[in-house]
Amino acid sequence: MKTSIATVSISGTLEAKLQAIAAAGFQGAEVFENDLLSSPLTAREIGALMRELGLACTLFQPFRDLEGMPDDLRQRTFDRLERKFDLMGELGARDVLVCSNCQPHALADRGRLLADLAEAAERAGRRDLRVGYEALAWGRHVFDHREAWGLVRDVDHPALGLILDSFHSLARAVPSSSIGDIRPEKLFMVQVADAPRLDMDYLSWSRHFRCMPGQGDLPLDDWADAIRRIGYDGFWSLEIFNDRFRAGSASGVATDGYRSLRLLEGGINRPAQPVPALPTRSEPLGVEFIEFAASHAEAEDLAAMLRPLGFVPTARHRSKDVTRWQQGQANIVINCEQEGLAHSFDMVHGASVCAIGIAVADPQAALARADAMRIERFEQAIAPDEWAVPSVRGVGGSLLYLVEAATTQAMWAHEFPHPLEPAPAAGPALSLDHIAQTMQYEEFLSWLLFYISLFAMRKTPQVEIADPMGLVQSQAVESANGAVRFTLNGSLAHQSLSARFVQNYFGAGVQHIAFACDDIFAAADRAIAGGVERLAIPANYYEDLEARWGLAPDLVQRMAARDILYDRDGDAEYFQFYTRAFARRVFFELVERRDYGGYGAANAPIRLAAQARHKPQFID
Numbered sequence: 327m328k329t330s331i332a333t334v335s336i337s338g339t340l341e342a343k344l345q346a347i348a349a350a351g352f353q354g355a356e357v358f359e360n361d362l363l364s365s366p367l368t369a370r371e372i373g374a375l376m377r378e379l380g381l382a383c384t385l386f387q388p389f390r391d392l393e394g395m396p397d398d399l400r401q402r403t404f405d406r407l408e409r410k411f412d413l414m415g416e417l418g419a420r421d422v423l424v425c426s427n428c429q430p431h432a433l434a435d436r437g438r439l440l441a442d443l444a445e446a447a448e449r450a451g452r453r454d455l456r457v458g459y460e461a462l463a464w465g466r467h468v469f470d471h472r473e474a475w476g477l478v479r480d481v482d483h484p485a486l487g488l489i490l491d492s493f494h495s496l497a498r499a500v501p502s503s504s505i506g507d508i509r510p511e512k513l514f515m516v517q518v519a520d521a522p523r524l525d526m527d528y529l530s531w532s533r534h535f536r537c538m539p540g541q542g543d544l545p546l547d548d549w550a551d552a553i554r555r556i557g558y559d560g561f562w563s564l565e566i567f568n569d570r571f572r573a574g575s576a577s578g579v580a581t582d583g584y585r586s587l588r589l590l591e592g593g594i595n596r597p598a599q600p601v602p603a604l605p606t607r608s609e610p611l612g613v614e615f616i617e618f619a620a621s622h623a624e625a626e627d628l629a630a631m632l633r634p635l636g637f638v639p640t641a642r643h644r645s646k647d648v649t650r651w652q653q654g655q656a657n658i659v660i661n662c663e664q665e666g667l668a669h670s671f672d673m674v675h676g677a678s679v680c681a682i683g684i685a686v687a688d689p690q691a692a693l694a695r696a697d698a699m700r701i702e703r704f705e706q707a708i709a710p711d712e713w714a715v716p717s718v719r720g721v722g723g724s725l726l727y728l729v730e731a732a733t734t735q736a737m738w739a740h741e742f743p744h745p746l747e748p749a750p751a752a753g754p755a756l757s758l759d760h761i762a763q764t765m766q767y768e769e770f771l772s773w774l775l776f777y778i779s780l781f782a783m784r785k786t787p788q789v790e791i792a793d794p795m796g797l798v799q800s801q802a803v804e805s806a807n808g809a810v811r812f813t814l815n816g817s818l819a820h821q822s823l824s825a826r827f828v829q830n831y832f833g834a835g836v837q838h839i840a841f842a843c844d845d846i847f848a849a850a851d852r853a854i855a856g857g858v859e860r861l862a863i864p865a866n867y868y869e870d871l872e873a874r875w876g877l878a879p880d881l882v883q884r885m886a887a888r889d890i891l892y893d894r895d896g897d898a899e900y901f902q903f904y905t906r907a908f909a910r911r912v913f914f915e916l917v918e919r920r921d922y923g924g925y926g927a928a929n930a931p932i933r934l935a936a937q938a939r940h941k942p943q944f945i946d
């Protein structure tokens with residue numbers, strides 16, 4: 327796949343954009359006219375810079391309102407076009423994007439549209455340039471690629487071709503099968519964008535909410551298949567109008583863009599596709615461990631929460647100040663080393679999750695996929711006798727270890743040979759259910775893309791949750807078998823719990839960890855008896871539960887006595903129990919799922935309100 331991106335997609339000056347685009351690995355860039363107009367560089371200088379950076383100028387765009395102009399404006403339009411052709415010569419661009427006319431006074435007469443496009447093609451051809459015609463979803467008369475293709479086909483001029491843009495076609499639900507009618511040599515360029523499903527006018531949707539392939543809801547796989555099927559071998563160019571991206575870091579957005587095109591290449595929602603040389607996504611088989619960085623004092627506080635939840639310290643690391651805590655299938659590692667990444671983490675954030683170990687069948691294959699997606703590897707010097715586990719950088723600079731599933735027992739035995747207490751034998755054993763990561767709203771889509779491009783994971787629909795201090799966006803990524811689940815949260819509201827976390831924690835990170843159990847009442851009783859501080863849920867909530875679901879008063883009483891929350895989806899049931907936050911940052915949750923697949927979104931506002939009651943008054 328030849329990759330390109332429109333300069334409008336990212337932030338900064340034109341030079342900075344082009345540098346970020348080249349550094350991210352793109353082979354080409356579309357120069358958006360406004361970026362050129364606002365640059366102090368001449369078109370020649372911009373062209374020279376692009377060549378120096380190794381970037382093909384894939385398009386100059388857009389040229390608006392060309393076809394079907396009334397007689398008195400027609401000559402003026404072609405004069406304007408000639409001026410832009412001059413500019414393209416200086417820039418070194420061969421193709422110009424002409425988008426369908428949006429003017430209220432544009433003529434509908436097909437003969438006139440054909441004549442105007444033919445005239446533009448003739449003028450372009452004389453200069454060895456080409457015109458690509460794109461149907462905007464909000465075009466006055468041409469708003470569907472089938473109509474645009476019909477015009478291009480009928481003009482039948484070598485200097486006139488079609489430009490397909492996934493947004494315009496898929497926002498209008500134009501069937502992708504219609505792409506089969508397009509002749510590949512007539513398809514000059516393919517522009518790619520995803521978008522969330524929103525019920526709004528096309529123009530606002532397109533100008534503000536486009537996002538990278540995989541981040542939204544458009545059926546891009548079928549669309550891309552149809553394009554590949556006709557034998558198109560030109561550039562795939564991202565064109566993302568998004569306010570968040572244009573306010574973000576140029577290099578971060580460019581890297582995400584590159585990653586998203588690679589993801590599309592292999593199929594966003596598909597199992598492995600045979601794209602040669604593109605490593606496939608690994609199935610995440612489970613969370614093997616969660617590692618906390620902590621000082622000794624913090625480690626004691628953490629232990630005071632872990633014990634009542636049923637965890638026991640079972641072994642010490644062979645050489646480091648690191649302890650393994652265990653229960654059921656769940657492993658927590660507490661790292662109190664005075665140097666290395668964990669220590670830096672503790673210094674910056676305070677006690678917190680510095681690493682997560684994900685079990686995969688083949689860590690090297692997972693690493694190859696990470697490389698292909700330009701996900702940063704992390705390498706730290708290890709002692710010669712230490713078990714080597716590859717890792718990449720995850721949320722907030724924490725690590726994601728890629729643990730070989732078949733050898734976890736050997737890894738634990740080798741790394742933690744000094745026994746402490748025996749692993750708990752009986753009781754309401756817990757396993758890991760999900761990990762909630764909180765981040766800035768601006769980086770939310772980036773981490774979503776990170777997970778779905780690295781692992782065979784799918785995303786759930788985005789939900790908005792009402793925190794008493796503002797709205798929180800939440801979305802989960804999960805493996806097919808549900809063994810690995812992350813929920814991602816971000817908020818623009820400065821005082822929401824999510825935003826307070828990011829401020830107080832100095833960055834994105836794990837905000838809570840949920841453990842699954844098969845008897846929530848027993849697990850909650852054990853936690854309470856062990857002295858865990860729990861999150862108090864108001865009586866009003868329980869009255870409503872009884873009314874809403876018609877639950878037996880006795881069951882509701884048992885939940886109320888333990889501050890257990892409840893949700894239901896058809897016959898599926900979900901029970902949740904929350905601890906107070908450890909060090910005002912990380913908290914734990916116990917859940918019992920009875921065929922329930924979600925995360926209790928209906929209860930989240932209740933939980934957030936309960937947590938907001940503990941918000942220190944000095945930040946009010």
Ligand SMILES: O=C(O)c1ccc(O)c(O)c1
Nearest residue numbers: 388423425460491533565
């Ligand atoms: O929003 C626009 O005007 C616009 C311009 C050029 C494009 O290629 C496009 O898809 C949209």
Ligand SMILES: [Mg+2]
Nearest residue numbers: 460491517565
């Ligand atoms: Mg476009």
